[in-house]
Amino acid sequence: MALTFVMPGALREFSGGRGEVRVGGAAHTAGEALALLWAECPGARDRVMNERGEVRTHINIFIDGENIRHGGGLAAPVGDGAEIIILPAVSGGQAPS
Amino acid sequence: MPVATHVHPKPGDILLLVGTMKGAFILRAGKDRASWDLGGPYFPGSAVYAMAYDARNGRHRIWAGPNSMHWGGLLRSSDDFGKTWTNPEEANVKFPEATGAALKQIWQITPGRADEADTIYCGVEPAAVFTSRDAGETWALNEGLWNHPQREHWQPGGGGLCLHTIMLDPADIDRIRIAVSTAGMYVTEDGGSTWRPSNKGVRAVFLPDQHPEFGQCVHKVVQSKQKPERMFLQNHWGLYRSDDRGETWTDIANGVPSDFGFPIAMHPAQPDTAWIVPLESDEFRCTPEGRLRVYRTRDAGASWQAMTGGLPQEDAYETVLRDGLTVDALDPAGVYFGTRNGKLFASRDEGESWTEILDGLPPVISVKTAIV
Numbered sequence: 001m002a003l004t005f006v007m008p009g010a011l012r013e014f015s016g017g018r019g020e021v022r023v024g025g026a027a028h029t030a031g032e033a034l035a036l037l038w039a040e041c042p043g044a045r046d047r048v049m050n051e052r053g054e055v056r057t058h059i060n061i062f063i064d065g066e067n068i069r070h071g072g073g074l075a076a077p078v079g080d081g082a083e084i085i086i087l088p089a090v091s092g093g094q095a096p097s
Numbered sequence: 098m099p100v101a102t103h104v105h106p107k108p109g110d111i112l113l114l115v116g117t118m119k120g121a122f123i124l125r126a127g128k129d130r131a132s133w134d135l136g137g138p139y140f141p142g143s144a145v146y147a148m149a150y151d152a153r154n155g156r157h158r159i160w161a162g163p164n165s166m167h168w169g170g171l172l173r174s175s176d177d178f179g180k181t182w183t184n185p186e187e188a189n190v191k192f193p194e195a196t197g198a199a200l201k202q203i204w205q206i207t208p209g210r211a212d213e214a215d216t217i218y219c220g221v222e223p224a225a226v227f228t229s230r231d232a233g234e235t236w237a238l239n240e241g242l243w244n245h246p247q248r249e250h251w252q253p254g255g256g257g258l259c260l261h262t263i264m265l266d267p268a269d270i271d272r273i274r275i276a277v278s279t280a281g282m283y284v285t286e287d288g289g290s291t292w293r294p295s296n297k298g299v300r301a302v303f304l305p306d307q308h309p310e311f312g313q314c315v316h317k318v319v320q321s322k323q324k325p326e327r328m329f330l331q332n333h334w335g336l337y338r339s340d341d342r343g344e345t346w347t348d349i350a351n352g353v354p355s356d357f358g359f360p361i362a363m364h365p366a367q368p369d370t371a372w373i374v375p376l377e378s379d380e381f382r383c384t385p386e387g388r389l390r391v392y393r394t395r396d397a398g399a400s401w402q403a404m405t406g407g408l409p410q411e412d413a414y415e416t417v418l419r420d421g422l423t424v425d426a427l428d429p430a431g432v433y434f435g436t437r438n439g440k441l442f443a444s445r446d447e448g449e450s451w452t453e454i455l456d457g458l459p460p461v462i463s464v465k466t467a468i469v
Contacts, residue, residue, distance in 0.1 A: 010168060014186065043186035047168040050199040051191045058167045088167040 001026060003078065005037050006085040007044070014043030030063060031074035033084060048086060058089040103180050104136040106157075106469045111425060112178075113433055113466055114159060115441065116145030119459035121161050123179050130431055130445045133454050136179050139163075143170075146420070149206035150467030151232075153214040157469060160233070162190075162203025162219070170203050172219065174233060190219055190227050190236050196243065198223055205420075207263040210270065220260035224251060224277040228289070241290045242275070242283065247311055254278035254314050254333070261419055262315070266342070267322045274318065274343055278333070281313035282343060298346035302334045316359045317419045318343070321368035329371045329398070331361040331419075333379060338398045349398025354385040360422035364430055364447070369397040372404075372424070372432055372448060374417040382416050389413040391422075391434070393448045407451035408442065415440065420463035427468070435461025 005021045015021050023040050027033040038045040048059055053074075055061060061068045062085040068076040078084070104125035106112060113124040113133070122137035139145075143163035151158040157176060164170030171188040175181060192198040202222040209216030215232040226239040251258060259278055266272035271288040274295065281296040294311035301313045314333030320343075321327040330337040330346060336356045337346040350356035355375040364370035372393050377385040384390065389408040392401040415436040425431040432444040439458035444451045 010165075013184065043184075046171070046186075046188040046191070050169060051188075051194065052197065052199045053194075054199070056167065056169055 001080045003027065003033055003036065003081070004083045006083060007041075008086055008088060010088065011041070011044045011047060011086065014047070015041045027078050029074060030061060030068045030072070030076040030078060030084075033063075033078045033082070034061075034074070037084075044086075058091050060087050060089050061085070062087065098141050099138055101137050101139055101179065102135065104134045104178055106178055108469055110469045111427070111431070111466065112150060112159075112469060113441075113443075113454075113464060114148035114150060114161075115435055115458070115461060116148050116161070116420075116463035117435075117439070117459035117461050118144050121145040121148060121163065121179075122458065123159065124441075124454065125178075128427070130425075130427075130443065133443075135455070139179055139182065140165075140173075144202075144462065146462050147203045147206045147219075148463055148465050149208055149217075150465065151208045151217070152467065152469075153208060153211060154232075156232075160206045160208075160217070162206060164202055170200060172203065172206070172233065172236075189233070190221060192225070193238060196238070198225075201257060202259065204259045204261040205263055207265065210265055210267065213270065218263045218265070218273075220263050220275065222257045222259040224248075224258045224260040224280060226260060226263065226275060226289070239289050241285070242292050245283070245292055247280070247294065250312065251277060251280035252312070262318050264318060264320045264328075266320070266325055268325050272342075274320070276315040276318050278316065279312060279314040281309075281311045281315055282318065283311075284343065295343055296346070297344065298348075299330065299332055299337060300335050317361045319361055319363040319371070321363060323366060324368040327368040327397070329361050329363055331358050331373055333357065336361075336373065336398070347398075349394070351398065351400055353392055353401050354390070357382075358417075359419040360417055360434070362422045362424045362432065365424060365426045366428070366430075367395075370395050370447070371398070372422060373401070374422060374434060376416060383414040384416070387412050387414055389415050389436075391432070391444075391448050391451075404444070404448035404451070406449055407444075407453075414438075418462055420465075421461055423464045423466050425466040425468070431466070433464050433466060435464045437461065 023036040115122040120138035140163035147162040205220035207218040219227040227236040262276035264274040283292040328339040336350040390403040422434040437460040441455040
């Protein structure tokens with residue numbers, strides 16, 4: 001199984017500068033696919049996920065164009081050859097405390 | 098993203114470490130503190146609530162706790178005054194999985210005492226202390242405080258349930274006092290294994306019982322290094338002094354326009370001298386009457402004098418947050434503060450006169466000072 005992750009600029013420090021990271025291995029869900037990415041780019045994990053294993057509030061992950069928040073979250077299905085895009089959400093401006 | 102400029106400090110120079118809602122800045126001046134160079138912005142777009150300078154063991158290390166609303170927060174450090182910063186692959190301050198908690202904000206970075214040169218403490222939201230014993234390489238949650246039975250009753254203040262103050266007793270290595278909004282102060286006398294609330298005399302005006310054992314909204318506490326029993330406290334309504342290491346507190350709101358405010362800072366060598374920036378009410382939270390006034394006491398709070406020289410006295414609706422006021426270690430002491438409107442002021446004469454160093458910064462959250 002082959003997957004392609006499209007990395008945002010903020011994470012390329014942890015992907016060796018690559019905008020696209022191709023990973024291989026068994027993955028049936030978004031969570032399993034992300035685990036393959038963490039093995040390839042370990043520094044990306046804690047930027048995308050928090051300690052509770054949740055995707056950070058203002059990060060969106062799209063599998064073949066579908067936001068996983070609306071399709072099962074980390075249990076969202078992943079097919080062979082899928083393109084997975086990680087993007088910061090438009091909602092992420094810093095509000096004064 | 099903006100390209101950062103850098104400062105080039107020499108031994109004896111003064112640094113200001115300024116954390117804002119949109120990144121960090123480093124300012125440098127010579128001993129005369131007459132003019133300031135600006136470095137930054139560092140971590141543009143990230144809120145930086147906490148910065149610190151670690152000069153122990155010959156280090157020149159600046160710590161910062163940038164928090165990106167997108168990518169989360171962690172501790173980063175620079176050994177070259179901001180030109181390069183660490184960026185560990187694995188977040189260094191993170192809650193153990195068993196806690197079920199996730200880091201929201203890093204609120205305080207406190208290097209340990211001189212005789213524990215590799216120890217650093219970090220206060221975070223949700224309220225917790227992390228400790229490093231290897232100069233910041235690895236960090237561990239303080240389990241004694243995290244598992245305190247009163248924790249379930251703590252309530253977040255306007256800034257969240259933040260542990261914003263860590264005071265290391267200068268004479269007793271096992272004694273540490275922390276403050277949480279809104280839980281009040283807790284003290285350990287066994288190096289952090291056990292903690293007890295310590296708020297006697299401090300009011301909680303927002304509770305039916307205004308003198309509870311815990312639950313006060315302490316905004317900032319400071320302790321004298323020369324006279325460790327002397328502390329000052331700025332509360333969410335209330336201004337206090339302690340002469341017994343924080344065991345009991347006495348109201349010292351004498352002659353101030355408001356006893357509401359966030360920061361309090363103490364003179365490095367004179368335990369009777371402190372500075373505050375009173376704010377008008379906990380709803381408005383701006384300087385009273387549109388006048389930007391720092392108040393100073395020289396008599397341990399028996400009286401306070403408005404210090405206004407060089408500060409705007411018309412239409413100045415400013416707010417100085419809990420870590421936005423600091424004092425350097427020179428003689429006479431320099432006093433510095435930043436506002437939520439992005440202004441940075443400095444005084445070279447203990448508050449008698451002020452100069453606006455910068456205007457137009459993002460909202461200032463924290464200001465720390467150090468001598469290189």
